[in-house]
Amino acid sequence: MAQSLTHGETALPADWRDLFALTKPRVMSLVVFTALCGLLAAPVSVSPVLGFASILAIALGAGASGALNQWYEAGLDAKMKRTAGRPLPAGRLDPQTALQFGIGLAAFSLFLMLFASNWQATLLLAASILFYVFVYTMWLKPRTPQNIVIGGAAGAFPPLIGWVAATGSVAPLPVMLFLLIFLWTPPHFWALALFVRSDYAAAGIPMMPVVAGEQSTRRQILFYAIIMAAAAIAPWPLGYTGALYGWVAVILSLIFVALSVQVGTRRTGDGDLMQPEKRLFAFSIAYLFILFGAVVADRWWPL
Amino acid sequence: MTDENSNLPPDREPFDEAEYRRRQRSRANMMAWMLGALAILFFFITIAKMEIFA
Known part of the structure; x- marks a missing residue:
């Protein structure tokens, strides 16, 4: 059952577990793994700290994409059994918080990537976030049954970003x-x-x-x-x-x-x-x- | 507090100050841990970059 967000005039602060759920942690695990494989398969040696920070940046970027996706699709999620329990449709989180969290996380992931690796990987990470949010979520998904085919490109970026973070080139x-x-x-x-x-x-x-x-x-x-x-x-x-x-x-x-x-x-x-x-x-x-x-x-x- | 809550519409739950404080505290703790971890991560990234460019 949906839990009320506002108690009288005072809004409850979002629980961190709901913010974490907004990042789609299960999807993120596959993203992290494929990105890590891309990084480890590259024919160069990477400092473990810079490698870790690059993978963290990719994970946060994927989390931001998931959060912005859930913010945009809250209405649709409420209609589906599989997604009705997510923080936004269940009423445990307000949309404004989700939007701010998603944008903040995206910006931070790009900053971290630029700081830890190179601009090429940062550009690819930015492209993957923008592609997932604007091209897949907002444009393709509600319009065409080919949404998954073209939108699949967004999920295909991580190994490429991992490799580019290590080598600086494709x-x-x-x-x-x-x-x-x-x-x-x-x-x-x-x-x-x-x-x-x-x-x-x-x-x-x-x-x-x-x-x-x-x-x-x-x-x-x-x-x-x-x-x-x-x-x-x-x-x-x-x-x-x-x-x-x-x-x-x-x-x-x-x-x-x-x-x-x-x-x-x-x-x-x-x-x-x-x-x-x-x-x-x-x-x-x-x-x-x-x-x-x-x-x-x-x-x-x-x- | 209970007087105020008796005027609320039926779909509104009464204000739970304990829950409010619990969430505030849990978020503040999480933020503190994350900021601490980031400070350490940024320190080590800087050291690693210095070693690369040395």
Whole structure:
């Protein structure tokens, strides 16, 4: 139940736990991990302090994006079961505080990045925050079912920023890692969208299953999974990674495609528990974690 | 305090001063820890940069 923010004329100060929840900590964990992998895969040695500060800046930037996203989407979140308990729709935090917190955190993350690393990484971090807030959240998400496809670019920035923070320049491998997350995002989110479809429909968000229908979404999951698998394996034959990464990518991508075939070729009836979709969604998270771990392992302990 | 609260609309909860103070204290503590950690982090970043440019 929503808790009143104002008691008489006196507003309650926001609880720090609600401010923390505003940063979407679970999403941030994947951002931090992929950024760290980008930084550790770079062919230079980075001072641990500067590396830590750069990753912290990326994490804070991602937190700021999450906070500004939740501020803008508070009305939509209130309509969805999955998000109704967030601090803003639940009434535990007022929108003004969330907006100030998001902008302040974004500004601080950019300052920290500039102080700890270089202007190139700072520029990329600023671009990723602006892209997520303005292009994805405000423009694409409420307008087109392709929101996830193009918006996926925002989540693909961290390994690139990590690499640039370490080296000061862009190289083919981090661009391939960017491409990998970019192509991974549609099957990952559409698998989720399939089993929370009614939620998105209730909020009026044009997610693919709501607009194009379930069968079309399933076909597109399979299509993107196949291109993603090719993009995941590509760094090995192209010579940017070694056999350790290559074999991990081959095995995990085959499993990913197999799970996507299962999702892509089936039809569901009423009361379906959506187990294959849930399995694909859960595996997609592990897939990205393990693959990025393999990029680092391959750089430090090549076969 | 209770007299004032009896005039509040039914959806308003009575003012809970203890909760107000608890939140203020918890935020102040969190801010103090964060500022302390940042001061230490900025010190070490400066030292690391000095070593790079030395």
